[in-house]
Amino acid sequence: MNVGDEKVFSEQREKFAQVAALIDTATEIVICAHTNPDGDALGSGLALAQLISQHWEGKHVTNLLADNDPVPRLYRFLPGADSFVRASSYEGDPDLFIIVDLSVASRLNQAQAVLERSAHVAILDHHPSTMPFGDVALIRPDAAAAGVIIAEFALAMGATITPDIANCLFCAIVTDTGRFQYQNADSEAFECASMLVDAGASPSLISLNVYQSFRLAYLHLESVVMGRIVTFEHGRIAYSYATRKDLERTGALPDECDGLIDVVRSVEGSELALFLKETPDGLIRGNLRSKGDHDISGVARAFGGGGHKAASGFTTDMGIDATLAAVLPLMRAVLAAGPGESPAPIARQLSLNIDREA
Known part of the structure; x- marks a missing residue:
């Protein structure tokens, strides 16, 4: 205050x-x-x-x-x-x-x-x-x-x-x-x-x-997530993900994954970041972050989630590939809307497109 x-x-x-x-x-x-x-x-x-x-x-x-x-x-x-x-x-x-x-x-x-x-x-x-x-x-x-x-x-x-x-x-x-x-x-x-x-x-x-008590299994998972980081829009958007098989192979626990969005967010030049985690029951939980004034919350709301302008989340049952295909265009729309501008109308339109394609 x-x-x-x-x-x-x-x-x-x-x-x-x-x-x-x-x-x-x-x-x-x-x-x-x-x-x-x-x-x-x-x-x-x-x-x-x-x-x-x-x-x-x-x-x-x-x-x-x-x-x-x-x-x-x-x-x-x-x-x-x-x-x-x-x-x-x-x-x-x-x-x-x-x-x-x-x-x-x-x-x-x-x-x-x-x-x-x-x-x-x-x-x-x-x-x-x-x-x-x-x-x-x-x-x-x-x-x-x-x-x-x-x-x-x-x-x-x-x-x-x-x-x-x-x-x-x-x-x-x-x-x-x-x-x-x-x-x-x-x-x-x-x-x-x-x-x-x-x-x-x-x-x-x-x-x-x-922040200083990570199990070795988690650190192995983190290395997998780091190796998968992809950027586009000239490096302004970064994303990565972890599957159920990744967790099984490394022995990491689902609740240990919350900090992995910060690994993605740390990429130099990135303004928006996305991390997806597949849960043992097959759901996809997404974490979104914005480094600057871009409002990322509209993307989360398009998938029934929510949060703040700079930090939001959502859950889907669409699978990793389908979720990436649906979310990344919304993130691009956030960049197109510009800092401080609400991308909600764009996000709503894109979410309608997602619903029609589902």
Whole structure:
């Protein structure tokens, strides 16, 4: 949040008060983020659960996983990571369902059923949303991470940020800013990170676990992905992929692939990057990145996904080759639209073409 933006600050403060009021009247509370959770989703959810448990008496808080997959290996060091419950096995009827790092119900996957039987819903998110829902929806696309919003909620409540909470939130911010390398690494993110370190967060602990603890199997997969990188449009677009057979051959785990988009993104001269991963069940998960002012989110939306201008994702069942054939023209359209211009009309037209050809 920009210093001096009193209107935004006032609106956020009002939303925080509304979320707090929902927590006040709730006993059974669940917190859940999007399917295939990343460091921001997991860290923010864990921090919020601990915050509620320590600041409000008599609350039973459960962190849900939207999928049946376990917590990704790189994030199992986070305090409370072993407390997650799969949404498919949760049978309660919550008084309050808090969604973090997400504002689209369909991306809750199996947790959507829990959402539908919850008495009240609150959203704390930083992804652009055209159709917010719930009793309270605090959506700040200018925030670098959901972790920033949770940290500011803690401060607004006058809660104590313990070292465990601080580590969860620091992980959330570090991972969503790409170690403070992405375009969203603004002064608010740095100020929040500084505050969290003062509260007991350990940057070295986060770095060791998230960025310096890769299994050899993953590094072998990374070499395969690096060898496959292709560029076109005079090097402005770069892409690569990993198949199910690649994972089987190297022994890498699907949840270890999240950082491979940054390998593709690192190509000199590239402005847009794409990485595709084939999952064990045959689905294709795509990660998209933009280095500059190009808005890549319209490409993800064309395939039912979403995200930010500079970082988005989607899932298809089209196979690697068909997905590449469909996505790459949209990426070319983003370049043609120019920096700062919305490629949405082009993306919508191309998505219609995809639907007709399917």
